[in-house]
Each structure stands twice: as C-alpha cells, then as structure tokens.
Amino acid sequence: MKENILQKLPGIQKKVLLKDYATYKIGGPAKYFFIARTKDDLIAAVKAAKKSKLPVFILGGGSNLLISEKGFKGLVIKIDISGIKFQGNKAVAGAGAGLTKLAYLSGDNGLSGLEWSAGVPGTLGGAIYGNAQAFGTKICDTIERIEAINLKTLELKSFTKKQCQFSLKNSIFKKNKNWVIVSADLIFQNKAIKEIKNKINEFLEYRKTRHPIDFPSAGSTFVNPELKIKNKKLLEKFPELNEYNKKGVIPSGFLIAKSGLAGKKMGKAQISEKHSNFIINLGGAKAKDVLSLMNLAKEKVKKNFGITLETEVQLVGFKKSN
Ligand SMILES: Cc1cc2nc3c(=O)[nH]c(=O)nc-3n(C[C@H](O)[C@H](O)[C@H](O)COP(=O)(O)OP(=O)(O)OC[C@H]3O[C@@H](n4cnc5c(N)ncnc54)[C@H](O)[C@@H]3O)c2cc1C
Structure with a gap:
C-alpha cells in the first residue's frame, strides 16, 4: 500500500536526522518525523500512522537513547506537549x-x-x-x-x-x-x-563534579542493581561492597570500574574515567562502538561479580529493538 501519510498530517517532515534530537549526538534518519505540541496533534499523528501502517516511535528529550545509524523506518513522534x-x-x-x-x-x-x-x-x-x-x-x-x-x-x-x-x-x-x-x-x-533552591544547587554541583557532563552521553548506561553480594572472597577483595550491601544497592559504575574498564575506548566512544556508568561520545562515535562497550561491561561484570547488568539506555533502530 502506498504511504499517504504526507497528505494526512500537516507539519510532518521526511528524513530527519535523529542525532540532532538525541543527547548522544548519534543516530540516523527517521523516515518521517512529527512534533506533537498538543494532545490533538498526537491523536492526529497516531491516526495517520495507523492508516499508513507505519511503526511509531515516541521521542521525548532523547536523553536515554542509543539510536543506530540506520535510524527508524517509520514515524517518530516527538512529544512537545509542554504546558x-x-x-x-x-x-x-x-x-x-x-x-x-x-x-x-x-x-x-x-x-x-x-x-x-x-x-x-x-x-x-x-x-x-x-x-x-x-x-x-x-x-x-x-x-x-x-x-x-x-x-x-x-x-x-x-x-x-x-x-x-x-x-x-x-x-x-x-x-x-x-x-x-x-x-x-x-x-x-x-x-x-x-x-x-539550595537543594537544587547542591544536586547540580554534585552532577558537575561527579558526572562527565562535558561530553554527549545518555546518562547512566545500566540500572544500579538492587541486591546484596554474599560471596566472601569478593567481600574481602572489595570492602566497599559491605557498605553497598547495607544500602541494598550496588552502583553499576563501581562494578564496571573494578572490572578494569574505566577509560576503555572503542572508536570514539569511551567508558568515562570520571564515572564508569557513563559511556561518552568523544566526537563522532558510532552506535556500534557504544554498543560494543555496553556488551563488554556486561560480560566483565558478569564474569567478575556474577551480576547481570540491566541496560537502562533504550536502543532504537537495532535488530532486537524498535
Ligand atoms: C547528563 C544526563 C544526566 C541524566 N541524569 C539522570 C538521572 O539523574 N536520573 C535518571 O533516572 N536518568 C537520568 N538521565 C537519563 C534520562 O535523562 C532520563 O531517563 C529521562 O527521564 C529520559 O527522558 P527523555 O524525555 O529524554 O526520554 P527519551 O530518551 O526521549 O525516551 C526514553 C524512552 O521513553 C519513551 N518515552 C518518552 N516520552 C514518552 C511518552 N510521552 N510516552 C511514552 N513513552 C515515552 C521513549 O519511547 C523511550 O523508550 C540522564 C541523562 C543525561 C544525558
């Protein structure tokens, strides 16, 4: 069936580069792209995509996404309902x-x-x-x-x-x-x-000193696992784990750093030296470089600590994603 979405949805754009809408600054084109500023805009876009049998991806601020260079072969609806x-x-x-x-x-x-x-x-x-x-x-x-x-x-x-x-x-x-x-x-x-205001400033200062905010990223790559480590050898080797056990949360950044991966690079992507749960774009990183670092971190943490890290960053345009 011929896609007639272009006539159905005023304001729709074609071949929009998603890297311009993602904090990672990585990502290929959306076949179609539409900004929904009202609920009615959103309903109209959803109806038009349904009629044209196009898959839909919902985009917010693009700050938790790794988008492949292949982009998204459907309609990306950017939600800009902001009142x-x-x-x-x-x-x-x-x-x-x-x-x-x-x-x-x-x-x-x-x-x-x-x-x-x-x-x-x-x-x-x-x-x-x-x-x-x-x-x-x-x-x-x-x-x-x-x-x-x-x-x-x-x-x-x-x-x-x-x-x-x-x-x-x-x-x-x-x-x-x-x-x-x-x-x-x-x-x-x-x-x-x-x-x-004081609390906001305190938190902003913490982010500035602890997070690599000068480089494009999607924030924390993995969820911090909520569990306790009981393995005696690990507790002896990494005494910090006793403190994390008390809280019931182990920072993924700690597990990645102790697996020796701080600063590890693939192409122009790097596991941040400042905070190992951030994978940063040094400029011109490819999605596959970031993905390789994610897989490496998962593999090493599993091997060293027996913990399966859960990826927090949402993948778009890869085989097993949207
Ligand atoms: C520098 C930096 C710091 C960060 N700090 C934090 C932090 O402290 N805590 C934290 O939890 N995260 C943090 N993040 C990650 C990210 O900013 C948050 O998870 C944020 O809430 C994602 O929102 P977004 O609008 O950018 O979502 P997007 O990245 O656009 O989308 C993420 C997912 O949400 C879905 N989605 C978006 N909007 C909608 C909607 N309206 N309806 C249904 N689905 C929707 C998308 O389809 C996608 O699957 C940080 C990221 C960066 C780059």
Missing part, C-alpha cells in the same frame, strides 16, 4: 515538559519533590516511562495520575499511580509500549523557596 499549570500543592504538566524547567518552576512556587531532576535533560514523559530517579527520590514519588493514549486502539485512559506499576527504573509504560503518556498530575510538599 504546566500549578494549583495549590499540585500541578498538571504535559509529557513534553522539560524536567529541569519543572524542577525550577515548582521551586519558584515553594513546591518540593523534583529537586533531584534539575540538570536531567529529559522530559516528564520519558522520566515516567523509566521511573527516573536520583539522590534517593523517584519521579513516581511526585505522581498522582497519568493520562495516556493507546497507539493501537486510540483509547484515552487515566492511570492511577497504582495502575502505573512503578518499580526500579520501570513502569507499565515501559512494559507495554502501546501507551503514550500525554500528561501527568503531580503532587508536591510545601517548603521554603530558599530551601528548595
């Missing part, structure tokens, strides 16, 4: 709202809950999808309700927090990719504006 409305200690925000902007705006209103997310270059929708978190706080701690639309049936549904099935870096939206998050009802704690 934010505060009322009392609550807010309704579009899925395309930027996390950093949300953190500052809520702070200006004396609302605490998103301080951890200042400096995260993603959108609210992307954060909900992967239950983003930092400094002991998760996006789900601020969520009351989510509105989402189903790509297959076009059903519009309001999810309670419980129905979102939030868990470690996971949600119903990651498990069932047919749901596209449109907006979220957020709930905050009232605090002094100064206290919130």
